[in-house]
Amino acid sequence: MKVQNKSLLTGYSLTLCLILAGCGGGGSTSTSSTDDDSSSNTQTPTTMEKSTYSLSGTVPGTLIEAFCKDGSYYSVNSTDDGTENHPFTLTLPSDIECKLVMTTNEKQSDVTQYIITPILLNDGETTSSYFELDDNVSLGHIALPMSGEGVQEPFTVEVSDEKLQVKSFSYDALDTDGDNVPNVYEDDDDDGVYNKYDEDDNNNENDSDGDGVENQYDSDDDNDGTKDTEESESSETEESDDENEDKEEESQEDEDEKDEDEKDDETENSNSATITLPTSYKADAGRLLGSQCAQCHGTNGVSVNKWDSIAGEDDLEDEIFEDDEPIMSAQAHGYTSEEITLIGNWLKTLSKNDD
């Protein structure tokens, strides 16, 4: 995963392309009418809470699949527009890393005839299968191999687009053995059928689609291209997800009732709220010390119940010793005035909970 042979791999794919001068290849041998329809059929996103961007390009007649870190799955067939370069557009979420696999010859009835190519991206600095879109991106023409059978060497696409981040992870759940062939295109029982198409290959019942992300954390646990949350009256595989979520909600609710917690709604909100994560770490002594207030006053100073929120507190130095709660005063006396100043400065940077 870390080490990629850029020159060898691109060289390899280039050679293949030269050999197969007519790169229209595999896809064009099948009837073209289905091509047009399938692009709209398999295009996944119907409703999306989060923002999405489109990834486009041209390929030989191809099935383009994206496997994302949260277990979600997106796919589209390229459109046969009569040229050799079939355009495709795949809509992907903006906030999650995904990887691509492109399959030519995918119209064959026999999956063993598919030519399956994992895609690597190289931005000049990093080569990896993973990328994250920051805008709509076109990859240009991708001259996929058109001969051979089965899973090919990864094909490296050079990208110079700042709207796309290439990200390399030292561990990849979607490719557990790190050989650049996603788990779904491995053949675990060596029967010649890829896990993805093999009924008896997936031996982990907690991971129905065998992509490496366990069902309850997989936002599309059957890799059918529809998010589980959007799948109506769900199939069996989703039941476990739902049960789990219900359970969690129940326990929270009971908790809140017993506590006579006036703000029980906030508990729910704080659970489901999405937060913006930073892109890099910045050391902050006030934040480190102040994070130790969270056990009683809530993460980042926002309490989930009627105990005080301290986010946005602007006079910690005075308030902390005026508190008439003996457990608070016991805590306060464990800190130096310099430490209280550091914590106070950090709390001022946090936005108050409106109330």
Added chain:
Amino acid sequence: MKTTNSNSRRDFMKFVGLSSLVAITPTVSSAATIPHIVVVGGGFAGATCAKYLKMWGGSSVDVTIIEPNATYVSPILSNLVLNGQKTTSNLSFTYGSYSSKYGINMVHSTVNAVDKTNQSLTLANGNSVKYDKLVLAPGIDFIKTNEYDIAKIPHAWKAGEQTNLLKAQIDAMKDGDTFTMTIPAAPYRCPPGPYERACVVADYLKNTKGYSNCKVVVLDANAKIIVEEETFATTFANYGVDYRPSTTVTHVDDTTKTVSYTEGGTSKTLSSTVLNVIPNQKAAPIIFTAGVNSGNWAPINPLSYESVVASGIYIIGDSQATGQPKAGHIGNSEAKVCADAILRTLSGVALYASPKTNSACYSPTSATEASWLTGVFKYDTGTQTMVAANTAAGGPSTSNYGKMFLWSGNLFADTFS
């Protein structure tokens, strides 16, 4: 279906072999490879650590929790299951919304082996997982005097099934029956916890069940009540708890429900309707498998919680060897110091030189009252250990009973949501 292709990736790899492929290829800079931090255990320490690693490190780190159970049952407040004030499902947490909120990878399996040289873990499900930094937050294990069936003699010191087993046994008691519990030698998980349990059970039998002839016997391995002595001594006296300090359990018999022990050099045995043996404790098995223990616990540097015997491996929560209490609130606290230290190390920033941790326990003493105990701990540069900066305790009251749920509500949310 059969594949007959000769130039598939699989066959290619078989012929060439991955290592030789790597060897003949020029290396592309991997400076941008995102480090993988694996947290073993999704309890108070582990769940907090993973959350804060992502909250502070964001997309600069990739974080995976490996934890066998999809649902975590909190031991904190679990004595209230025994007297029917809570159920184990009230104290249950799942990782679904938590993991998607922070972008944490979840794997439900047990880590069976740690290969420190190759920085790789072997899981019970057969997979192996590579790590750049490893955080072990696996909790405790028990040192039993002899083999016996914990379904008959529950410890209920890890919450869940064990808690419900003990509750069912207590509920089956009749007036005149005896409840006996043993308190392990310090250090053990949650110093006030066993005393708290004796109070809760005694109150339940007497005041909820209305049994005036039940006996509650406490065999304490320690020489005296080790925390909140005044509170517990007074409450024991109120309930007529038979408290026997300096007793060492030597044998437990699950068919006769008998405990053998020594007290002041004399061997004694005691039979009981319900026998709740809480054995002595040590770090969880993976600490020993990984070879990061010294004696029963894992010694660490309190500035980072990095093992003093293996670099790149961090130990937080009940398994680590500092003198800080083994408790969930402070496990959460240690986890933040550890998360920050790992992120500093990855960014080439010096460790924070004077971290603080804190601890709080609210102890129910009946179905309506609770006491509390709290402490702040600071790093002492002279001894390079964590020492108490201030500690305090508050006696039982109904107002503290209510505040116990406000405290636990925020602690649970800071850890699991």
